[in-house]
Amino acid sequence: MVSSWARLDVSPFRLSGTVYGALLNHNSALEALGSAVNAPPYGAPPRAPILYIKPRNTLVGPGHAVEVPTGCDALEIGACLGVVIGRTASRLTPGTALDHVAGYLIVDDISLPHASYYRPSLRFKARDGFCPMGAFVPRAVVADPDCLTIDTFVDDVRVASASTAGAVRKVAQLLADVTDFMTLAPGDVLATGVAAPAPRARAGQAVRIEISLLGSLRHTLVEEGA
Amino acid sequence: MMQARVAFGGAIHAAVPHGEHALRLADGRVVAQDAVTWLAPFEVGTIIALGLNYADHAKELSFGAQEEPLAFLKGPGSIVGHRSQTRRPNGVKYMHYECELAVVIGRSAHRVTRATAMGHVAGYCIANDYAIRDYLENYYRPNLRVKNRDGGTVLGPWLVDAADVPDVRDLGLRTYVNGELRQQGNTRDLIFDIPSLIEYLSGFMTLDTGDVILTGTPEGVSNVDAGDEVACEIDGLGRLVNTLVSDTVFDR
Numbered sequence: 001m002v003s004s005w006a007r008l009d010v011s012p013f014r015l016s017g018t019v020y021g022a023l024l025n026h027n028s029a030l031e032a033l034g035s036a037v038n039a040p041p042y043g044a045p046p047r048a049p050i051l052y053i054k055p056r057n058t059l060v061g062p063g064h065a066v067e068v069p070t071g072c073d074a075l076e077i078g079a080c081l082g083v084v085i086g087r088t089a090s091r092l093t094p095g096t097a098l099d100h101v102a103g104y105l106i107v108d109d110i111s112l113p114h115a116s117y118y119r120p121s122l123r124f125k126a127r128d129g130f131c132p133m134g135a136f137v138p139r140a141v142v143a144d145p146d147c148l149t150i151d152t153f154v155d156d157v158r159v160a161s162a163s164t165a166g167a168v169r170k171v172a173q174l175l176a177d178v179t180d181f182m183t184l185a186p187g188d189v190l191a192t193g194v195a196a197p198a199p200r201a202r203a204g205q206a207v208r209i210e211i212s213l214l215g216s217l218r219h220t221l222v223e224e225g226a
Numbered sequence: 227m228m229q230a231r232v233a234f235g236g237a238i239h240a241a242v243p244h245g246e247h248a249l250r251l252a253d254g255r256v257v258a259q260d261a262v263t264w265l266a267p268f269e270v271g272t273i274i275a276l277g278l279n280y281a282d283h284a285k286e287l288s289f290g291a292q293e294e295p296l297a298f299l300k301g302p303g304s305i306v307g308h309r310s311q312t313r314r315p316n317g318v319k320y321m322h323y324e325c326e327l328a329v330v331i332g333r334s335a336h337r338v339t340r341a342t343a344m345g346h347v348a349g350y351c352i353a354n355d356y357a358i359r360d361y362l363e364n365y366y367r368p369n370l371r372v373k374n375r376d377g378g379t380v381l382g383p384w385l386v387d388a389a390d391v392p393d394v395r396d397l398g399l400r401t402y403v404n405g406e407l408r409q410q411g412n413t414r415d416l417i418f419d420i421p422s423l424i425e426y427l428s429g430f431m432t433l434d435t436g437d438v439i440l441t442g443t444p445e446g447v448s449n450v451d452a453g454d455e456v457a458c459e460i461d462g463l464g465r466l467v468n469t470l471v472s473d474t475v476f477d478r
Binding site for chain 1 (some may be wrong): 274304430
């Protein structure tokens with residue numbers, strides 16, 4: 001059963017909470033950085049979860065035409081599993097963390113391509129429309145969120161395939177580590193991390209992300225001002 | 227007009243100052259300021275914070291010239307009001323306050339120019355944006371574990387209408403720790419001023435009513451400990467007080 005977003009929110013599409021994303025939480029993303037994690041400016045591999053926020057101006061529903069800013073050749077498509085919080089989540093333990101989850105959805109955490117993770121500009125991830133999200137799927141549908149396949153298609157050609165099994169912190173552990181210092185509220189979404197290399201897509205192309213048990217999220221890219 | 231949002235008698239109220247030590251609730255009741263629970267003075271939307279936006283503070287942290295504002299985002303769970311408590315984890319070496327002018331958006335702003343930017347401002351309040359340097363990592367700085375902790379962003383006490391702040395480009399900021407003056411600055415030293423920030427941000431992200439821009443902190447940050455009372459003042463905006471408490475209070 002896949003229920004509609006309308007149960008959590010009303011049009012115009014807006015989440016009831018805040019969308020947080022975990023950076024470098026997929027082994028492939030960490031491996032892509034390689035030994036750079038020990039060199040300046042990073043100096044050491046990440047210790048705690050590295051998080052960022054997709055603000056409300058980025059949130060759009062399925063089918064949205066996401067604008068590619070003028071002067072930007074392509075956008076990075078960040079297919080990931082989003083965990084929707086159902087109950088106030090503070091200081092969770094991995095053993096019971098999933099009890100606080102209402103369900104899951106597909107998140108496309110879109111970025112302007114950027115090479116450095118040190119102090120990226122807000123422009124790269126917080127642009128209007130840069131966080132399309134799919135339909136909400138109740139937790140009961142997903143027995144194990146840590147073995148889902150994530151496929152990305154651009155114009156119906158599969159350009160990336162990953163699995164949540166490759167997460168550095170699996171969903172329950174990530175929730176425990178995050179809620180140790182910040183409480184997550186019902187309606188908040190935690191995007192659990194993009195695998196590397198993230199594919200790119202250009203204006204005029206159609207993006208489709210499929211995650212097992214969650215269905216698919218489709219949206220398009222258009223030129224700015226189109 | 228200065229307006230607070232407080233919890234009193236089982237409900238949340240809008241309130242205005244009534245003398246130095248009292249508040250008048252919207253329903254007419256006059257109550258002592260220490261008889262209410264102070265909340266953030268408005269419903270907070272997206273929280274945008276600026277790093278290193280005062281020349282002196284940037285220098286204090288050995289930071290060079292910037293091409294664009296160093297902005298980052300914070301979540302609503304970090305917000306607490308005036309006279310609140312903030313947890314200082316046991317064992318951390320360097321937790322510091324940051325007194326900042328908070329600019330509250332009153333009207334949606336999409337690609338506005340400097341010239342019209344101020345027309346989108348509802349008003350101002352004081353922010354104390356705590357940071358714990360021990361947790362700083364060099365990925366997506368400043369990472370949320372440093373800057374987005376529960377109770378780590380104090381907002382208030384009042385939302386002061388923009389019309390009642392004659393010159394926002396010349397406001398003194400001061401932070402007192404247990405009564406001792408530790409931090410001092412003036413909004414005239416902002417590297418990116420308010421119209422520039424609104425122009426910059428609204429150029430890629432639509433700002434909406436309730437969104438708030440924390441404009442950065444001047445030099446003079448220093449470590450604070452559990453038990454310390456931290457008071458941030460900004461000319462014309464009041465005095466925002468917060469107390470640091472140890473893990474024990476949070477049953478840790």
